[in-house]
Amino acid sequence: MTRNLPTQAARIAEDISALAEITEPGRPYTRRAFTPMFLRGREWLVRRFEQAGLETRIDASGNLIGRRRGSIGGKTIMLGSHTDTVPDGGRFDGIAGVSAALEVARALNDQGITLRHDLEIVDFLAEEVSIFGVSCVGSRGMAGVRPDAWLERSADEMTLREGIAEVGGIPGKTEKREDIAAFLELHIEQGPVLEDGKLDIGVVTAIAGITRIEIIVDGRADHAGTTPMGSRQDALTAAARVVIGIEELGTRLSRGQFHFAATVGEFSIEPGAANVVPSRARLLVDARAERRADMETFVTELAALAAAVTAETGVAIEPPVTISDNLPTPCDEFVLNTLDAAAVAVGARHRRMASGAGHDTAWMARITRAAMIFIPCLGGRSHTPEEFAETADVALGAAVLLEAVQRLDRGL
Structure with missing residues (x-):
């Protein structure tokens, strides 16, 4: 189906392709957190954020954040995912979500739209299990629940404390965000349900x-x-x-x-x-x-x-x-209803479904209204070099996010 979307697939494809090229030699799509390749990817992403007119910073927990200021400010709508990978992992796990979030900011620029709320795009630090044996380091930090004892975990002659500092964070500083009005994350499904059902979007009801x-x-x-x-x-x-x-x-x-x-x-x-x-x-x-x-x-x-x-x-x-x-994390019903309405508005065939995998959204839900959407991936495969998602599907997911952001901006 050909759709006239406000999001541009070409920009998304450029994001994903450029990050895919930043990988360990001989190991396709390997860019683990706290490694030189991860830092190179972050450097590229900072430039991409700045090209979209975002005010860019690294927060205390080591998350990369780009802000687009709203007309009123004070409260933030946040979008994002992660760009670190598992060893020999995929091009789209996390990366598609960061690119889709960035595309929302670019599409708002294209249309000359100023939101009431600040909009922030985030690349969370170390969503995947890191060299230190722990995961969701950045989102746990943003939610104020990262255990202090983790900072002394060591690997490759470095502690997690040193690793967070190396990416630009302030490891000794606790930072529980109180200003986030809503959080949305796009992610590949990592399963076959959407592809088998010939559906465009999964609206995620809960994270197992x-x-x-x-x-x-x-x-x-x-x-x-x-x-x-x-x-x-x-x-x-x-x-x-x-x-x-x-x-x-x-x-x-x-x-x-x-x-x-x-x-x-x-x-x-x-x-x-x-x-x-x-x-x-x-x-x-x-x-x-x-x-x-x-x-x-x-x-x-x-x-x-x-x-x-x-x-x-x-x-x-x-x-x-x-x-x-770890307990299940239900997503926020108001945000879920907003995502349902957004999917209908852009003509995306969708269903509600749960996530069997863990995501940064599970930690963000502790401090704000949070939900996520899935897009199809080929054969439901993930955490493998063969992981693949159509750029058009990412662009459609970004269009759903864009519509949802505007509805949340009016309704929160």
Whole structure:
């Protein structure tokens, strides 16, 4: 479908292509936070912000911010995402959202529109898991919830404190923003729902809570050739029953109205020799739920599953231990309604949906009305060099943001 949009796909394509070229040699689209390539990308982005007439600064948390002043000021509508990548990651994860936000500012310039509110475009620092093993560093800092202890985490002969200072932040300064009236983020879906449904926009209702659970299975090491099959306490076979049970439990919960997924993402056994019956297995479960009640059901039934496998096999399984637990983040209903109306206004086919992945929006929702939109990505693939989104889809998403910003500017 050909659309006459107020946003320009060519400018967006230039943004994405230029940042894609700033990558580690031989590693397509690798620009991790706190690395020289990330700093080069930031230098390019600063120039791009300035070309759009934005007043550009780095805040205390290391976020790059460009401001377009409003006629009244005092309150801010903020748009943005991130430009750091995972290793060997994609060209569009985060980058599409920053470019779309920047395009909103450029489109407002094209039309000679001055908003009542200040408009800020942000590139959050280290949304992806960084070299320090932590993520959403910038958005947590802006929300005033980044743990102080994180500053002493070290990697590559540098602390996080030093890394934030190197990008231009002030690591010892806490900065919880109180002036943000609303926050919007555009992101590729990182899944196949929109593409399969031939839809343009997903209006994100909530960001799933993420709970990680460790399970230890204690069997008994024996000779693999001489111990009868019926006399073993094989930690691996018991663990395999648990893994299958997790898949069945997660599948059942996913059939409900709300998003749910469970994955055994880490698995190890000891002693790891071909001729020894495994004596120990460790599982790390990643579970994600849009609705907290589903997560509570999963945790309860997982404990029951472990006990049942112990009773069946005689292999001891320690009670599952929750390693980390983040609650789901619902998006703001007023902003969601605004995004629905904006999608209709620009002719974008849309639906409401939850996000199974974490995003900076989850932290911004702690300090302001926040929501996000998804655009389709090829095959639903992400965090891979093959990640791809059509420029036209990014431009249409930017047009939805532009319409939503103007509606929020009038309605907040």
